[in-house]
Amino acid sequence: MSYRQSRNWPSWRNTSKYSVSGMLNPLFQLFQVLKRPSKGAFTMLLAVSLSFCLLTSAYKKDTGLPEPSLNSQTQLVSQKNKPVELNIVSFAVTRAAYANIIPLFQQKWQQEQNQEVRFRLSNAGSSTQARAVVNGLPADVVHLALALDINRIQKAGLIQPGWEQETPNHSIVTSTIGVIVTRAGNPKNIHTWADLANPGVSVVTADPKTSGIARWNFLAFWGSVTQTGGTEAQALDFVTRVYENVNVLAKDARDATDIFLRRKQGDVLINYENELILASQEGLAKDNFSVIPQINISIDNPIAVVDKYVDRRGTRQVAEAFVKFLYSPEAQREFAKVGFRPFNPTLVQEFSCKYPPINKLFTVQTLGGWxxxxxxxxxxxxxxDQIQAYIHSRTD
Incomplete structure (x- = not known):
């Protein structure tokens, strides 16, 4: 893999007219004179001493370099080893994984670089996070729900083009799928995406205007029709009927979970598989019934270094090292523990019981790309927007 490196290295001129040999010639002359003690020798000593002082002063002025000292070297070492702060901006449901991964990286960096890394982690809906970074949130690394949101940051001039090729797996660092969660006993008899359009079903999902999972959900609904031989007209009709059953659009994946599991609203929750697994680990979804549709979309979450901010803040080296670490087996195992599907072959085998394969898994590229x-x-x-306008026109 390759990582962009800063190109702002200084280029020093060849200052041959102030070479060491040139500056020491008068001292050799003085040595020859001092072999013959005389009044002239004392005069020569004084002249050469003054000349040497002038030459060293000129050298310092011409090159702009300070005279080396133990104090300046100590300062350089101190600056290198002073703590560095890294700002990670991520989508809503990655906080639990990073709580385990960040200490692993901090320990590794301390051992290898003798430097403390302090993290600031921001979690919210993917589209909301992208807008915040564009508007000035100084993220060193962005890990968002979909490439579309990182492309938005690139278009703002904060990330260099070609970011997808900077890390393995086209910069996809985590993946999951969409799942359906029902109330205990599945009273509405929900087993496939198609059942979400049934009359009398109250669906909880997030808002595509603010949330990455909401866009993935929409595409899962659409693709469940078009990827099984249905027409786009049929897909439009089906997706419209699903959103007619949505009473509240949550702001992000975590908010949707809270609405369904904590506030007990709705009959069905549509969310990330990893969010359901995490909720189960926290004891929130133990009485609920989950369905993994066998026609599903691969929800691929990319990562990127924010070039403009890391160069401004001087954090490129540690930011790139952190992103690289996220692809390591140690970090990928922590992602897998909290619900993200691994792509490392060893980890795929290790977590095979937890993540059974899907019969038909399509991608956003199948639908034309972001x-x-x-x-x-x-x-x-x-x-x-057209679907929402139609629904509102019928309810007004």
């Missing part, structure tokens, strides 16, 4: 998807479905006035 640029086409954004233009068609999620731009202002796109298919999602």
């Amino acid at each position: 640029s086409a998807v954004q233009e068609k479905f999620f731009k202002d006035g796109g298919v999602f």
